[in-house]
Amino acid sequence: xxxxxxxxxxxxxxxxxxxxxxxxxxxxxxxxxxxxxxxxxxxxxxxxxxxxxxxxxxxxxxxxxxxxxxxxxxxxxxxxxxxxxxxxxxxxxxxxxxxxxxxxxxxxxxxxxxxxxxxxxxxxxxxxxxxxxxxxxxxxxxxxxxxxxxxxxxxxxxxxxxxxxxxxxxxxxxxxxxxxxxxxxxxxxxxxxxxxxxxxxxxxxxxxxxxxxxxxxxxxxxxxxxxxxxxxxxxxxxxxxxxxxxxxxxxxxxxxxxxxxxxxxxxxxxxxxxxxxxxxxxxxxxxxxx
Amino acid sequence: xxxxxxxxxxxxxxxxxxxxxxxxxxxxxxxxxxxxxxxxxxxxxxxxxxxxxxxxxxxxxxxxxxxxxxxxxxxxxxxxxxxxxxxxxxxxxxxxxxxxxxxxxxxxxxxxxxxxxxxxxxxxxxxxxxxxxxxxxxxxxxxxxxxxxxxxxxxxxxxxxxxxxxxxxxxxxxxxxxxxxxxxxxxxxxxxxxxxxxxxxxxxxxxxxxxxxxxxxxxxxxxxxxxxxxxxxxxxxxxxxxxxxxxxxxxxxxxxxxxxxxxxxxxxxxxxxxxxxxxxxxxxxxxxxxxxxxx
Numbered sequence: 293x294x295x296x297x298x299x300x301x302x303x304x305x306x307x308x309x310x311x312x313x314x315x316x317x318x319x320x321x322x323x324x325x326x327x328x329x330x331x332x333x334x335x336x337x338x339x340x341x342x343x344x345x346x347x348x349x350x351x352x353x354x355x356x357x358x359x360x361x362x363x364x365x366x367x368x369x370x371x372x373x374x375x376x377x378x379x380x381x382x383x384x385x386x387x388x389x390x391x392x393x394x395x396x397x398x399x400x401x402x403x404x405x406x407x408x409x410x411x412x413x414x415x416x417x418x419x420x421x422x423x424x425x426x427x428x429x430x431x432x433x434x435x436x437x438x439x440x441x442x443x444x445x446x447x448x449x450x451x452x453x454x455x456x457x458x459x460x461x462x463x464x465x466x467x468x469x470x471x472x473x474x475x476x477x478x479x480x481x482x483x484x485x486x487x488x489x490x491x492x493x494x495x496x497x498x499x500x501x502x503x504x505x506x507x508x509x510x511x512x513x514x515x516x517x518x519x520x521x522x523x524x525x526x527x528x529x530x531x532x533x534x535x536x537x538x539x540x541x542x543x544x545x546x547x548x549x550x551x552x553x554x555x556x557x558x559x560x561x562x563x564x565x566x567x568x569x570x571x572x573x574x575x576x577x578x579x580x581x582x
Numbered sequence: 583x584x585x586x587x588x589x590x591x592x593x594x595x596x597x598x599x600x601x602x603x604x605x606x607x608x609x610x611x612x613x614x615x616x617x618x619x620x621x622x623x624x625x626x627x628x629x630x631x632x633x634x635x636x637x638x639x640x641x642x643x644x645x646x647x648x649x650x651x652x653x654x655x656x657x658x659x660x661x662x663x664x665x666x667x668x669x670x671x672x673x674x675x676x677x678x679x680x681x682x683x684x685x686x687x688x689x690x691x692x693x694x695x696x697x698x699x700x701x702x703x704x705x706x707x708x709x710x711x712x713x714x715x716x717x718x719x720x721x722x723x724x725x726x727x728x729x730x731x732x733x734x735x736x737x738x739x740x741x742x743x744x745x746x747x748x749x750x751x752x753x754x755x756x757x758x759x760x761x762x763x764x765x766x767x768x769x770x771x772x773x774x775x776x777x778x779x780x781x782x783x784x785x786x787x788x789x790x791x792x793x794x795x796x797x798x799x800x801x802x803x804x805x806x807x808x809x810x811x812x813x814x815x816x817x818x819x820x821x822x823x824x825x826x827x828x829x830x831x832x833x834x835x836x837x838x839x840x841x842x843x844x845x846x847x848x849x850x851x852x853x854x855x856x857x858x859x860x861x862x863x864x865x866x867x868x869x870x871x872x873x874x875x876x877x
Contacts, residue, residue: 456626
């Protein structure tokens, strides 16, 4: 477990500040040796375009005419497009071998941040720089549910950029990792949510990614699967990769991550050692509840 | 709350740090060459996606894949009743063998129409895949049109059988039919690139695509001879003869039916339409690569 004292945290802060004045050279020599940057997120903004809400008209306070009321009732849902900002100016640097937990309340922008970092969701402003290949595992990252698990393994592997022969060579180990046995020949619509999550995890990590992002995907698996995924995560980190983990479980973050980001309303509240961030997060919650 | 958000690097410093360690910018549009290369590497993925979709489309019914032949046959039956039996014979003027003329027109136009309709929704239909995996998005319009091509095969065999039964025996010109179908495919794919981008940016326009193909069905000469009718319409008639959909139907018919003629200029124009639309559509689609999957 990494050190959780205040000194370590303040050092981290200095590392981040150093880039402004003295350049990246200063960042290369912190107290705890860190690897090279694998992911740089720079003032990232992501907003969703949402159709079909109700247009929020400016209320004048006067009772409008009958014509006007009828017209507005009819057109209230026409052209109702709203921009929903999900991530608002997040910046941080992730390094080789790091495992970073992301915490925050529902709707804080955690999943959107991961998607944007993985290049799956266009962002509106800022920049993301990353090394190598990103793999994102999310609860929503469904493959094609009408097809068999077998077919999904082939599709997923090909989409990751493996060749047909490479997918075939890894097929057995993928099925074994997902622990699906004969279910692999059934359509995914027949799978339980845990089974589908296991298959997704197995497919996404068939090619060991440089950056692995896990969005609550472990919570649906059973204990045996969680242990296997933990091994996989350690494998990624051992190969100088970086792991991101979004979870509502403080224990999962504590046991798998040494650093944590706390997001609230799309903004970064705190970035530091997991233990310290979790403590501050819990304190903020308990204060709010009291 | 006592915690402070950590200080961030300036944008210039972040970019310098990324450049120093060789990080690539995520979400930026790759250059056209690199994009095409990565698209080529995903050809197996594109094809697997297309075959899976083709198989899945007719699942979930008792007759399954038989519908691939039944649907165009029924469509053909409707047109035959309306335009072959109910309408006065004058609408069939200038057509030798109406039955063969109609079956080729119906089956090939159905392929073009469903290719256009489906490629408009190519991104939206696979939005979960887009949000889950990173791959060049041009895979999607290509695989959607490939799906239509795969599903057209059984219908093409039925079409050939009907044409044979009507007494059109194979000549060397039959060898040109695959060329005509290939040109049609490339043209539809090019249109598909345009539609996929336009509809993903403005979903409303997706509702207009079926209306547009419906209009084309009537003006492209699926069930009457556009060449015979065009004489009454001056330059508008000439335009209707030369527009791509009518032209491609004429090319396809000329390979199977002796009474339909297509000149070398017609074939050259067919190649021209396909290439121009394909290349411009591909570039148009690629220009918005960084924006797909936003909603």
